[in-house]
Amino acid sequence: MTRSPSAAADSHSLLRAIPKVDEAVSWLASELEDPGAAESAWAVVPPRLMKNVVREVLAEYRRRILAGDNPSLAELAREGLLPRLKERLAGRLQPNFRPVINATGVVVHTNLGRSLLPAAASANLAAVACRYSNLEYDLHTGRRGSRYSLVEDLLLELTGAEAALVVNNNAAAVLLVLQTLAHGREVIVSRGQLVEIGGSFRIPEVMARSGARLVEVGATNRTHRRDYEQAIGEETALLLKVHTSNYRISGFTSEVAAEELVDLARGYRLPVMEDLGSGSLLDFSRYGLTKEPTVQEVLAAGVDVVTFSGDKLLGGPQAGLILGRRELIEQIKKNPLNRALRIDKFTLAALESVLRLYFDEEQACREIPTLRMLTSPYQEQRRRAQRLRRRLRGLPAACCELELVRVNSRVGGGALPEMPLPSCALALKPQRMSLNRLEQALRAAPVPVIGRIEDDRLLLDMRTVADAEVAELASVVQEVLGT
Numbered sequence: 001m002t003r004s005p006s007a008a009a010d011s012h013s014l015l016r017a018i019p020k021v022d023e024a025v026s027w028l029a030s031e032l033e034d035p036g037a038a039e040s041a042w043a044v045v046p047p048r049l050m051k052n053v054v055r056e057v058l059a060e061y062r063r064r065i066l067a068g069d070n071p072s073l074a075e076l077a078r079e080g081l082l083p084r085l086k087e088r089l090a091g092r093l094q095p096n097f098r099p100v101i102n103a104t105g106v107v108v109h110t111n112l113g114r115s116l117l118p119a120a121a122s123a124n125l126a127a128v129a130c131r132y133s134n135l136e137y138d139l140h141t142g143r144r145g146s147r148y149s150l151v152e153d154l155l156l157e158l159t160g161a162e163a164a165l166v167v168n169n170n171a172a173a174v175l176l177v178l179q180t181l182a183h184g185r186e187v188i189v190s191r192g193q194l195v196e197i198g199g200s201f202r203i204p205e206v207m208a209r210s211g212a213r214l215v216e217v218g219a220t221n222r223t224h225r226r227d228y229e230q231a232i233g234e235e236t237a238l239l240l241k242v243h244t245s246n247y248r249i250s251g252f253t254s255e256v257a258a259e260e261l262v263d264l265a266r267g268y269r270l271p272v273m274e275d276l277g278s279g280s281l282l283d284f285s286r287y288g289l290t291k292e293p294t295v296q297e298v299l300a301a302g303v304d305v306v307t308f309s310g311d312k313l314l315g316g317p318q319a320g321l322i323l324g325r326r327e328l329i330e331q332i333k334k335n336p337l338n339r340a341l342r343i344d345k346f347t348l349a350a351l352e353s354v355l356r357l358y359f360d361e362e363q364a365c366r367e368i369p370t371l372r373m374l375t376s377p378y379q380e381q382r383r384r385a386q387r388l389r390r391r392l393r394g395l396p397a398a399c400c401e402l403e404l405v406r407v408n409s410r411v412g413g414g415a416l417p418e419m420p421l422p423s424c425a426l427a428l429k430p431q432r433m434s435l436n437r438l439e440q441a442l443r444a445a446p447v448p449v450i451g452r453i454e455d456d457r458l459l460l461d462m463r464t465v466a467d468a469e470v471a472e473l474a475s476v477v478q479e480v481l482g483t
């Protein structure tokens with residue numbers, strides 16, 4: 001395409017019309033000093049940030065003009081430029097990492113931060129965060145202590161394990177255990193349990209990194225005791241069972257129960273490890289959810305080492321918990337790799353508080369948000385949805401249809417995969433914008449709202465919305481739909 005001479009002249013004059021960086025910075029600075037504009041966020045903007053934003057925006061105009069996509073002269077003048085500069089600056093002043101409202105109904109939502117801390121845990125974390133603490137200091141002897149001892153006794157009391165260790169997350173726990181107990185030797189696993197969970201954690205790959213050799217046995221749908229037995233040899237270090245927490249193999253299936261695997265392993269003096277994934281300390285079947293083995297049950301079955309996440313069904317901070325027989329845990333503690341995977345003090349503070357809540361199951365279900373959301377009845381979601389709808393009654397029907405609907409929430413976090421949780425959602429059917437546009441606008445709000453689109457409606461599932469968030473959620477929806 002050839003450009004006409006007048007368009008080329010236009011481009012030249014437009015390029016010349018782009019203000020100097022310092023000039024545009026001074027416009028922006030004087031605008032922000034204006035007491036009318038002195039809202040909180042603008043109070044102190046570092047000059048360097050202003051300059052970077054101005055450079056960025058001006059460079060974009062330059063590129064546009066050179067590409068033949070000409071703005072008007074007015075856009076490049078002070079009044080035209082200021083709104084763009086302010087908008088860009090506002091975006092840069094917003095924290096990158098901030099709270100969102102989870103209206104997806106997925107309780108353990110890995111992308112939205114998995115578990116929420118109970119108030120007590122958050123307070124304990126804050127208390128040690130800005131003060132010195134006895135992280136590795138034994139207050140009885142005045143000597144060096146161990147950070148692990150801060151939660152080990154609690155874990156033993158709650159689960160009946162002989163010893164415990166906590167690391168950065170469950171992936172680290174699995175790696176560390178395999179590296180310690182099976183490096184250079186063989187680990188036997190059923191083909192039905194070679195799981196991949198999100199974020200590229202695959203059992204065969206973690207196994208390879210640990211230096212252990214994977215020996216697959218059985219078929220995808222069925223593995224028997226004799227399959228394990230035939231694979232046991234001189235090089236065998238460990239029998240591994242992996243809880244298939246994010247999928248189910250159903251139909252003609254069978255797997256070897258922990259008790260039976262333990263019985264087999266004892267005969268060969270081999271240890272058994274189970275990666276429980278989303279291990280739980282309480283029996284969810286008592287709350288009408290699917291039965292999953294608890295950590296206590298797995299240990300009682302004789303499994304020698306159990307690993308699970310701190311932030312899945314336990315409802316605590318990100319962590320990997322390793323529980324089991326003392327002599328094995330001692331070996332794991334001494335592995336130099338442990339130092340690289342260690343848990344930090346903030347996590348420990350939060351984890352201790354969460355564990356203490358488990359001494360009283362009722363209290364745990366009331367105060368640990370993950371447990372509260374998982375065990376809360378349909379009626380509660382419905383009441384919350386009604387509150388939300390009442391707050392939105394000012395919205396004209398011509399702008400959006402609102403309806404309370406029955407939906408299914410999900411546990412998430414690769415836990416209880418087939419378990420639908422009956423819940424109530426407010427369904428939005430916007431009349432003046434597309435569903436995708438609505439979803440995007442909700443995400444762009446100062447407190448972003450994440451919902452889900454289903455059957456041509458945007459659903460706000462109230463299971464994962466806190467009572468204290470309803471008013472905020474309503475004002476976001478009002479703002480997005482009302483304008």
Ligand SMILES: *Cc1c(COP(=O)(O)O)cnc(C)c1O
Nearest residue numbers: 169170171197245277278309414
């Ligand atoms: C989630 C999960 C992991 C990884 O746990 P993180 O705490 O996310 O590192 C490992 N194994 C299984 C079976 C899991 O479900």
